[in-house]
């Protein structure tokens with residue numbers, strides 16, 4: 001008998017009528033012959049109400065008590081949903097996180113799932129019940145109640161679908177699928193039929209709130225197809241699966257994180273190991289750092305900038321204050337009025353002009369880009385918060401995301417093309433995973449024969465990045481990574497990019513032209529450099545990845561020249577000397593995480 005997991009978000013259980021409608025959907029599925037597990041969120045905005053109560057009672061509530069408090073929202077919903085099912089004449093049992101054996105680590109408010117025991121759920125299903133499980137919550141080894149982070153009920157649902165070997169995982173929500181960007185921000189956004197795990201993971205991590213990013217880690221690891229659909233209709237929604245919708249479109253979606261903060265550590269001694277001290281201290285707080293840019297400054301000192309979510313800014317600043325003397329840096333500055341606008345696409349790495357198209361769109365909208373970082377699947381820019389909506393709109397339009405790509409495939413087409421081919425294998429079988437949400441790496445690789453070009457004194461005004469990368473693109477040079485720094489000191493910034501070593505002469509010629517045209521200070525290049533790539537799932541949110549990488553390279557005295565991160569890869573650009581040794585060391589350091597995916 002097939003098993004389906006149906007998850008209902010807050011708006012889908014916001015009132016009595018909606019609770020009944022959700023109950024009816026589950027009953028109908030059961031009557032069609034499925035075993036049904038429901039995962040339910042807190043009613044409406046209840047979690048926000050609870051958070052507000054806490055902040056009214058205490059300026060700094062203990063993390064344990066916060067989780068104790070906010071987990072009650074889900075406990076209310078599961079009981080009411082089970083009662084509604086009972087009133088409609090079917091059998092249901094509600095279970096808390098503890099009761100479904102949802103074991104997590106003890107990081108309150110950001111807990112990661114370690115294991116789930118399925119016996120009780122299976123037994124209740126065998127007895128003909130609909131099981132109604134509380135989303136978002138678990139218990140640690142000491143039986144403390146933990147929560148998985150805002151939006152975490154999606155992760156509960158996909159995790160349950162993974163361990164129960166469900167045939168489908170349906171996410172019922174207040175939109176009828178995944179759109180090319182948040183339809184509340186841009187009404188012209190298009191609903192996509194299909195999106196790949198990789199694309200959705202990256203979009204979710206970069207601000208598409210429709211799915212909790214960690215739920216997609218589960219889906220990809222255990223190959224669970226997810227169907228995101230409206231709880232208010234029976235329309236087919238969006239399938240999140242291995243395949244992309246289009247084979248050619250460079251970009252499948254755009255995302256915005258409105259509340260970002262930029263942090264810069266000024267005057268960091270330019271010796272290996274300093275980044276490690278900074279980032280390991282922040283990672284220990286489980287704070288995910290993004291858009292890391294290092295500018296080689298004057299007199300052997302560098303400025304290191306990065307972004308964090310604004311909600312993590314205070315903890316980040318406090319942590320930095322503690323390590324600053326040890327690091328020997330001059331000062332820390334920050335800007336909490338910035339937003340991150342990104343584009344994502346599974347086919348991006350194969351195409352040229354993607355970055356210049358994005359930068360041109362922003363320039364035409366008169367948006368000044370403060371920072372840029374790229375990876376194989378996304379381009380992120382940091383912009384003033386006041387211009388974030390306009391920036392998102394401009395970028396969405398430039399990639400014609402409102403139009404369906406000509407070669408777009410429907411889920412039915414993709415499914416029939418899969419044909420008899422054994423379904424795409426799961427990376428990990430659920431029986432092999434001893435710790436469900438453990439870091440999973442798929443490989444560590446090396447790309448040699450790379451070169452880097454850095455432009456210094458780039459005027460800090462709209463249109464410069466667009467002009468640079470259009471000119472370089474016209475010269476037929478394929479640019480891999482791009483990083484634009486932040487430089488608070490003289491109001492200019494620096495831009496670095498990598499290319500294949502063969503293209504260095506052409507690149508330098510063009511760089512010379514643009515440098516002159518815009519009156520930039522100078523440019524400098526590095527040949528004989530390599531890119532070390534660590535690939536896996538959920539790399540940005542597993543904060544230890546950066547720490548391990550920085551540590552291994554620092555131990556060998558290797559300086560990281562550029563870094564680019566996504567949820568799927570961390571790329572570090574370094575001098576070729578010693579890279580073989582570095583790769584070997586990294587393989588050893590990450591051995592446990594690499595092994596888990598080997599089976």
Ligand code: ADP
Pocket residue numbers: 008009010011012041151172173174175177178179180181182183184207208209210211
């Ligand atoms: P739930 O309570 O059901 O989990 P959420 O509010 O967490 O619902 O997620 C649904 C919301 O996500 C939508 O109402 C929409 O505004 C927002 N959203 C953000 N990005 C996207 C996107 N790319 N596609 C669809 N919805 C999105």
Ligand code: ASP
Pocket residue numbers: 009010041042047048073135136149150151152153154
């Ligand atoms: N109720 C929690 C929240 O609002 C979890 C969820 O809805 O997914 O974040």
Ligand code: MG
Pocket residue numbers: 009151154209210211212
């Ligand atoms: Mg949600």
